[in-house]
Amino acid sequence: MADYIKFVDVTKCDGCRACMVACKNWNDLPAEPEDFSGSIQSHTKVTANTWNVITYDEHETTSGNFEWLFRHQSCLHCVEAACEKACPEDAISHTKFGSVVINADKCVGCGYCVQNCTFDVVELATxxxxxxxxxxxxxxxxxxxSRLEEGLQPACVTACHTDCLIYDEKGKVLSxxxxxxxxxxxxxxxxxIYNPQGIKxxxxxxLLAEKPSxxxxxxxxxxxxxxxVWKDYAQPLGKAMFGVTTMAVVGSVIAHAIKKDSGDHKGGQDHE
Incomplete structure (x- = not known):
């Protein structure tokens, strides 16, 4: 299969939220009513049952004007995914489509993926x-x-009426x-164009109108x-030498170190 990506041109987004509705419908996700906060944004951020959210930011430009900046917020499906690296149960993996998926049968709800997600999109459902x-x-x-496997496009892409969301061949899209x-x-x-190479x-x-921050x-x-080190070296070696049970104990110790390291790492990133 050709190398495909989902492309989000935020400058074409009009904040209609059709992508949010389509995502809820296709994935049979429950509604999550929230108290009115004074903002036109429906949810503060993505959750375990709201997998994409349109964010609304009123931004002052360098010329002194104001622009509404919209963003389709959802999982970015990192090539080198921190959530996958942090998972001690091998419950998170990449598919042939490049999507990062969670195997519910393997997930034990430890929350390490939540704590270490680069973009703060993984959450635990109860x-x-x-x-x-x-x-x-x-x-x-x-x-x-599940749609990609049937030759269909992501539900959010099919619902977008402004072509803000596109799913197509990587080379063609980036060109x-x-x-x-x-x-x-x-x-x-x-x-x-936001495609961070630090995570490959x-x-x-x-395509962002302003700096990522x-x-x-x-x-x-x-x-x-x-x-x-944990995912690519320590875990495979440990399982081979000590067995799965022992590695679960070792994993919890290393995962604690991962959490602290991730917190320090995130704390050092620039945000505005």
Whole structure:
């Protein structure tokens, strides 16, 4: 299969929220009413049951004017995904489409993926078993992998009426993105294509009207070294030498170090 990506041109978004509705419908996600906060934004951020949110930011430009900056906020499906690295149960993986998915059968609800997600999109949903006992599972956007497997486009893309969202061949999309970037530079001099290479790129790529930090995105995210060591070296070696049970104990110790390292890393990122 060709290398495809989802492209989000925020300068074409009109904040209609059709993508949010389509996502809820396709994934059968429950409604999450929120108290009115005085903002036109429906939800503060994505949650375990609201996998994409349109953010609204009134931004003052360098010329002294105000612009409404919209962003389709959802999982970016990092090529090097911190959530996958942090998971001690191998419950998170990449598909052939580049989407990062969570295996609910393997997830134990530990929350390490939540604590370490580069973009703060993974959350835990609470369920009850037949005895009424509560348990948790990590949930987030999966890029509509079930639709991709059937040759369909992500639900959010099909619902977008402004072509803000596109799912197509990577080379073609990025080529058109560069042309679009050149065209909007006069109006948005800080416009940029957001595809951070510190995490080897993302399967959801943005064309932003302003610097990433204006949208609450890290300027140059990277997966902490401790996560890479844990997932790629310590875990495979440990399982081979000590067995799965022992590695669960070792994993909890290392995961605690990962959490601290991630917190320090995120604290050092620039936000506005």
């Amino acid at each position: 369920y009850k078993d037949k005895h009424g006992k509560e348990y948790r599972k990590a949930q987030k956007c999966d890029l509509c992998t 058109e993105a560069e042309k679009r970037l050149a065209k909007i530079k006069e109006r948005f001099p800080n416009a940029n 790129g993302t399967t959801t790529v943005y 204006v949208y609450g995105l890290p300027e140059n995210p990277k997966v902490p070294l401790s996560q890479v």
